Amino acid sequence: MKNIITMFRHEFRSRFDLGKKASPKAWSVFFLSATVSLLMYALFLTIIFFITNMLLTGRIEMNYEFLSLATALSMLIQLLASSGALVKSLYFDADNELLLRFPVDGLEIFVAKSAFVFIRNILISLMLGLPFYIFYGITLRLGAGFYIKAVIIAIYISILPFCAANLISAPVMHVVNSVKNKFGLILGILIVLIVLGFSVYMLILKGVLEYMQTQQSAIFSQEVLKTFKTWAARLVPFTFYANILYGKSVFLSLLITGVLSFALGFCSFYLAKHSYYPTILKSLEREKSAFRKKTKNKVRPVFFSLLKTEYLVIFRSFNYSFQYLAMAITAPFMVYFCNDLASNIGDTSVGGRIIPGLTLLVINIFTTIIVSFASTSISRNGNTFYFTKIMPVSYKYQILVKMTLYFIVAALSALVSCTVVGIVFSGEKYGFNVGIVDILSIFAVTVFIIITLTSWAIMADLRSPTFEVNNDGELVQANKNVSLSLIGGSAISVLFGLFTMIFSYIPLKIGDLTLIDGINHVYLCLIGLSFIMAAVSCLLLFLRLDKKYHKLTP
Amino acid sequence: MLKIKNLRKKYSNSSTYSVDNINIELKKGEIFGFLGKNGAGKSTTIKCMTGILPFDEGKIEICGYDIQKQSIKAKLQIGYVPDNHSVIEKLTGREYVNYVADLYRVGEERKERIEYFIKMFSLEEAVDKQIKSYSHGMKQKICIIAALIHNPKLWVLDEPMMGLDPQSMTDIINYMIEHCKKGNTVFFSSHNLDLVKKICDRAAIISDGKIVEELELKANKENKDRLEEIYFAATGIDKDKVSGAVLASGGQR
Numbered sequence: 001m002k003n004i005i006t007m008f009r010h011e012f013r014s015r016f017d018l019g020k021k022a023s024p025k026a027w028s029v030f031f032l033s034a035t036v037s038l039l040m041y042a043l044f045l046t047i048i049f050f051i052t053n054m055l056l057t058g059r060i061e062m063n064y065e066f067l068s069l070a071t072a073l074s075m076l077i078q079l080l081a082s083s084g085a086l087v088k089s090l091y092f093d094a095d096n097e098l099l100l101r102f103p104v105d106g107l108e109i110f111v112a113k114s115a116f117v118f119i120r121n122i123l124i125s126l127m128l129g130l131p132f133y134i135f136y137g138i139t140l141r142l143g144a145g146f147y148i149k150a151v152i153i154a155i156y157i158s159i160l161p162f163c164a165a166n167l168i169s170a171p172v173m174h175v176v177n178s179v180k181n182k183f184g185l186i187l188g189i190l191i192v193l194i195v196l197g198f199s200v201y202m203l204i205l206k207g208v209l210e211y212m213q214t215q216q217s218a219i220f221s222q223e224v225l226k227t228f229k230t231w232a233a234r235l236v237p238f239t240f241y242a243n244i245l246y247g248k249s250v251f252l253s254l255l256i257t258g259v260l261s262f263a264l265g266f267c268s269f270y271l272a273k274h275s276y277y278p279t280i281l282k283s284l285e286r287e288k289s290a291f292r293k294k295t296k297n298k299v300r301p302v303f304f305s306l307l308k309t310e311y312l313v314i315f316r317s318f319n320y321s322f323q324y325l326a327m328a329i330t331a332p333f334m335v336y337f338c339n340d341l342a343s344n345i346g347d348t349s350v351g352g353r354i355i356p357g358l359t360l361l362v363i364n365i366f367t368t369i370i371v372s373f374a375s376t377s378i379s380r381n382g383n384t385f386y387f388t389k390i391m392p393v394s395y396k397y398q399i400l401v402k403m404t405l406y407f408i409v410a411a412l413s414a415l416v417s418c419t420v421v422g423i424v425f426s427g428e429k430y431g432f433n434v435g436i437v438d439i440l441s442i443f444a445v446t447v448f449i450i451i452t453l454t455s456w457a458i459m460a461d462l463r464s465p466t467f468e469v470n471n472d473g474e475l476v477q478a479n480k481n482v483s484l485s486l487i488g489g490s491a492i493s494v495l496f497g498l499f500t501m502i503f504s505y506i507p508l509k510i511g512d513l514t515l516i517d518g519i520n521h522v523y524l525c526l527i528g529l530s531f532i533m534a535a536v537s538c539l540l541l542f543l544r545l546d547k548k549y550h551k552l553t554p
Numbered sequence: 555m556l557k558i559k560n561l562r563k564k565y566s567n568s569s570t571y572s573v574d575n576i577n578i579e580l581k582k583g584e585i586f587g588f589l590g591k592n593g594a595g596k597s598t599t600i601k602c603m604t605g606i607l608p609f610d611e612g613k614i615e616i617c618g619y620d621i622q623k624q625s626i627k628a629k630l631q632i633g634y635v636p637d638n639h640s641v642i643e644k645l646t647g648r649e650y651v652n653y654v655a656d657l658y659r660v661g662e663e664r665k666e667r668i669e670y671f672i673k674m675f676s677l678e679e680a681v682d683k684q685i686k687s688y689s690h691g692m693k694q695k696i697c698i699i700a701a702l703i704h705n706p707k708l709w710v711l712d713e714p715m716m717g718l719d720p721q722s723m724t725d726i727i728n729y730m731i732e733h734c735k736k737g738n739t740v741f742f743s744s745h746n747l748d749l750v751k752k753i754c755d756r757a758a759i760i761s762d763g764k765i766v767e768e769l770e771l772k773a774n775k776e777n778k779d780r781l782e783e784i785y786f787a788a789t790g791i792d793k794d795k796v797s798g799a800v801l802a803s804g805g806q807r
């Protein structure tokens with residue numbers, strides 16, 4: 001037991017970087033991130049509130065089915081989250097190799113590591129599932145007893161997904177291992193998953209927002225709601241938890257869910273006791289499994305050699321592929337969905353002339369996400385950072401190559417996004433508010449913003465790189481520079497977007513002098529401003545870069 | 555070939571100099587051994603020489619090029635093998651060596667050289683595999699091949715024999731000698747006094763950041779024979795304690 005507590009404390013401290021004295025700067029970044037997270041959560045709660053309202057006050061009574069659906073959603077998300085977390089923490093944790101050297105039992109490592117995931121599961125349940133129950137209670141004006149029951153059930157429902165995740169984490173780990181070196185396949189799967197997930201999310205969000213505007217459940221027809229109701233009533237075992245909350249066959253449902261949780265818990269305990277230790281040994285062995293690729297000894301110019309290696313290191317990493325390449329490739333899909341949603345709402349509430357500004361905002365928000373990857377460009381060197389110092393290539397040139405890669409990827413993504421927007425949103429449906437001039441101007445502004453943000457991101461990493469990498473040579477976690485880069489990019493996107501939206505309607509005048517009159521003036525102004533920003537940012541990045549880089553030590 | 559003049563280096567989190575007023579001059583065709591206890595300043599000196607670390611005072615010239623002012627030209631003359639043999643593990647051995655060859659502007663002649671080194675280090679089976687699957691010793695070998703691919707005038711090795719099998723050690727020693735015969739210079743740090751005795755023309759002992767002894771080995775047989783004694787005296791290690799421990803055990807386990 002003492003070993004378990006010690007390992008649990010170690011896991012906890014390493015996850016939250018406890019024990020390190022944070023600087024005032026680190027605290028300010030923390031508070032900024034916390035504020036953004038709280039705002040996002042507030043938005044999430046608002047959406048849940050409207051969904052609850054929409055489903056419970058509709059023409060079809062589906063109170064019980066709502067509880068069943070909410071429980072199912074919460075438990076499935078917990079299952080996904082805990083499966084991922086368990087695979088990562090149980091099998092891929094960098095300290096597994098270290099722990100195996102100590103006189104601790106495999107089961108003890110298992111309990112210590114999975115306890116952390118279980119606590120995380122409870123938190124997810126309380127933050128995700130509980131709001132549904134609370135809004136349910138508020139909408140139906142239920143008494144205090146329901147809320148107490150809701151809190152208990154929210155904790156109770158985190159047991160089953162956790163046990164199930166324990167059971168499936170071993171097979172999941174085997175699948176992950178088997179596709180480990182199939183980089184193209186991984187990237188393809190990631191792209192499909194992101195597009196699917198985002199499409200579903202945006203369709204729901206669109207329905208909710210339409211409902212918020214019209215107070216009619218436009219998203220779901222009566223037939224759809226009836227199908228929902230039928231299926232929701234059949235969602236076993238989630239219905240048992242809904243029964244407890246709803247007050248229907250409470251003792252039987254408690255008995256069934258209790259037996260189910262105990263059975264799955266027992267199986268996962270049995271599996272862990274007998275197979276966890278050999279599985280992590282095997283996993284450590286597989287971690288080193290690598291592909292074989294016969295290549296020629298080919299001479300390449302320095303520029304292309306650096307560019308190719310930078311790309312290969314990203315492409316051959318699951319994490320980096322996901323964070324960067326998959327995001328860049330799927331951005332046009334996301335831009336389409338977001339623009340569709342924003343344009344519909346903007347068009348209805350403000351007018352069609354808002355669409356170019358919204359498009360600029362949406363494209364640049366996704367550009368910001370893609371470009372934020374550049375804020376780990378130096379840190380990602382990890383243990384091989386020394387090599388960037390000894391190679392006979394100037395630091396400026398090395399950074400220029402990295403910038404080129406980030407620019408090509410982000411600019412291509414933006415080009416596809418602009419083309420999609422140009423094709424889809426230039427028609428009659430959107431009042432011919434987006435034309436070729438708009439698209440070209442938006443692309444030009446985006447290109448300069450890409451250069452600006454890439455420079456900022458690299459400058460941030462140059463100022464305080466973190467070289468903490470795992471066994472695979474990949475960054476342990478995104479550093480604070482990523483958050484800073486995202487915040488900076490979002491601010492620019494919002495400012496530029498708002499500027500376009502406002503001044504496409506209202507002329508900017510100083511006395512009798514009209515400075516901006518119409519959208520074309522707005523574009524000229526933004527192209528000029530973004531060009532200056534790009535030029536100044538590049539200058540600031542490359543000015544005394546060699547000196548600053550030389551001072552960096554791993 | 556290498557001139558270090560009054561080199562001083564202090565880390566930002568330290569109040570004392572890690573390397574204090576070091577002077578070394580190496581000629582063409584020399585093998586130079588750099589000795590010292592752990593933390594004496596060997597790696598710091600090497601990192602300053604290769605351009606990894608900035609330094610506070612002094613001057614380092616590689617083949618006449620100042621490492622600070624003409625860093626690219628200076629770096630082109632160096633082949634460096636680090637002590638931690640960190641390499642880009644996502645690449646295959648061949649991809650990595652070709653990448654390094656590109657950076658050092660090695661032309662078509664690389665083909666022959668790569669195949670020669672692959673054979674020399676028996677890496678035929680592994681060279682087309684991702685480096686992350688390599689053992690400690692294999693990574694060290696790939697580092698050595700990458701350091702030699704451009705036939706450097708100055709070959710710098712930080713603890714080069716760590717993790718290598720006896721055959722590879724012999725191959726490296728032979729190659730060091732061969733490399734120097736071609737008019738190049740080898741600078742290596744080591745804890746292995748026997749190896750230094752065996753192959754070095756000269757050696758220096760560093761203690762607390764200062765060079766405390768500089769020895770002719772090839773030209774002075776007495777220095778060679780007394781190297782251990784000189785080393786223990788220079789680094790402040792109680793020789794009697796070390797030999798006493800060995801004697802107490804009767805030289806047996």
